[in-house]
Amino acid sequence: MSDQPAYTPPKVWTWNKENGGAFANINRPVAGPTHDKELPVGRHPLQLYSLATPNGVKVTVMLEELLAAGHAGAEYDAWLIKINEGEQFSSGFVRVNPNSKIPALSDRSGDAPVRVFESGAILLYLAQKFGAFLPEDHAARAECLSWLFWQMGSAPYLGGGFGHFYAYAPIKIEYAIDRFAMEAKRQLDVLDRRLAEAEYLAGSEYTIADVAVWPWYGALAKGLVYDAGEFLSVHEYGNVRRWADAVAQRPAVQRGRMVNRTFGEPSEQLHERHDASDFETKTQDKVQKKG
Numbered sequence: 001m002s003d004q005p006a007y008t009p010p011k012v013w014t015w016n017k018e019n020g021g022a023f024a025n026i027n028r029p030v031a032g033p034t035h036d037k038e039l040p041v042g043r044h045p046l047q048l049y050s051l052a053t054p055n056g057v058k059v060t061v062m063l064e065e066l067l068a069a070g071h072a073g074a075e076y077d078a079w080l081i082k083i084n085e086g087e088q089f090s091s092g093f094v095r096v097n098p099n100s101k102i103p104a105l106s107d108r109s110g111d112a113p114v115r116v117f118e119s120g121a122i123l124l125y126l127a128q129k130f131g132a133f134l135p136e137d138h139a140a141r142a143e144c145l146s147w148l149f150w151q152m153g154s155a156p157y158l159g160g161g162f163g164h165f166y167a168y169a170p171i172k173i174e175y176a177i178d179r180f181a182m183e184a185k186r187q188l189d190v191l192d193r194r195l196a197e198a199e200y201l202a203g204s205e206y207t208i209a210d211v212a213v214w215p216w217y218g219a220l221a222k223g224l225v226y227d228a229g230e231f232l233s234v235h236e237y238g239n240v241r242r243w244a245d246a247v248a249q250r251p252a253v254q255r256g257r258m259v260n261r262t263f264g265e266p267s268e269q270l271h272e273r274h275d276a277s278d279f280e281t282k283t284q285d286k287v288q289k290k291g
Contacts, residue, residue, distance in 0.1 A: 026086055032094060039092035041108070042077030042274055049079050049093060050103035052261035054159070054215035054225065055119040059103045060273070061256030062123050062133070062211050067276070068252045071130045073109065078259045078273040120152040123208040133208045144202035147194075147209035155216045157183045167226050181232060184220075188237045191217055195239035199246075210247055215257075218244035255279055 015029050041047055046063065050056040066074035081087045081102050088100045097104035097117035105122050107114040107129075116125045124145075127134035135141045162180035165173060191213070194201060201209040219225045221234050221244040228234075234241070247253055258270040258279070270278060 026083060026088075031098065031100065032089075033091040034086060034089040035091070037087075037090035037092055039090070039096065039106075040077075040079055041106075042079075044075040044077050044274075045073060045107065045109035046076035047079070047106040047108060048076050048103060048260075049081050049096060049106075050260045051081050051083055052257065052259060052263075053102065054155070054219060055101075056103045056260055057215040057219075057257055058119045058212050059105065059122050059126075060259040061215070061253050062126055062208065064252035064256040064259075065211065065250075066126065066130055066132055069132055071132060074126070074130060075276075076273070080260050080262065080271050082262075118152075120148055120212060123148065123212055127208050133206065133211065135202055135205055135207060140203050140205065144207045144209045147201040148212050150190075151209070151212045151216065154187050158187065158216055158220070162228075163226050166228060166231070185232055188217065188220075188232070188234065188240060191243075192237040192239045195243045200243070206247075206250075210243075214244065214247045214253070218247055222248060 039047075039049060048059060048063070050059060052060070060078060063074050063076050063078075081093065081104075083102060087093065088097075088102060093104065094100055096106055096115045099117060101117070103117075103119055103122060105116040105125075107116065107125075116122045124134075135144055157180060162177070162184045165176040165180055169176070191201075198204070200206050201213060216225070217240065220228065220232070221237065221240050223229045223234075258268055259273045260271065261269045262271060263269070272278075
């Protein structure tokens with residue numbers, strides 16, 4: 001174990017603003033807006049306010065999949081929310097998502113805007129709205145929704161647990177990293193066993209369960225988050241890697257990963273998306289830079 005001194009919790013917890021690591025400037029123990037600012041609104045029925053974290057990628061992938069499947073009503077504007085600058089605490093954003101987390105969606109296709117927040121809820125809302133990527137068969141739908149909610153319950157252990165203490169915490173705590181690494185590997189094993197018996201998480205059909213799980217666990221298997229592949233021995237999970245590769249090859253997934261991305265290779269970043277032609281413009285930028 002570590003030689004760090006033992007910590008005794010105080011009788012009453014108080015907020016230490018200096019003790020927050022990489023996200024100290026945006027973490028706080030209260031909700032609500034910090035400043036007045038309205039959100040922009042584009043010309044499409046769906047307005048997305050997000051950033052290309054795994055939770056944000058879920059929704060942009062879903063929207064691109066819907067468009068690829070011919071659902072023209074899924075056209076959307078994707079506005080960049082810079083969470084490190086606290087834009088999720090604006091009065092406009094809090095009205096769309098009182099939890100001040102990305103992604104947040106406003107559906108303006110009806111008489112009055114409908115707000116949808118929490119990434120899993122957005123996926124389910126869109127699947128039901130367009131009748132796509134959600135099985136009609138009773139048993140397959142139950143399997144799909146079970147894996148969708150599995151992801152919602154499991155990812156905090158991978159992200160806020162393992163990811164935070166392994167990659168972002170201001171000090172490395174052996175107990176915390178060991179605890180959450182163990183859980184991350186258990187979750188990978190759960191997925192690997194399921195994908196040994198089925199092509200996709202709900203069965204033979206690609207669904208919102210795959211859209212939800214891939215940006216976290218598929219990206220981990222592909223070395224796209226936390227740079228922890230060797231540490232967690234992700235090579236051991238052959239079925240997860242097979243599935244992760246198959247999903248990564250889908251054009252809609254490749255486009256969805258670019259939207260609202262402000263980090264990584266510049267050629268893979270599309271800070272805002274307001275039209276399908278934005279991807280073509282980005283492709284031309286790549287060609288010109290190579291030339």
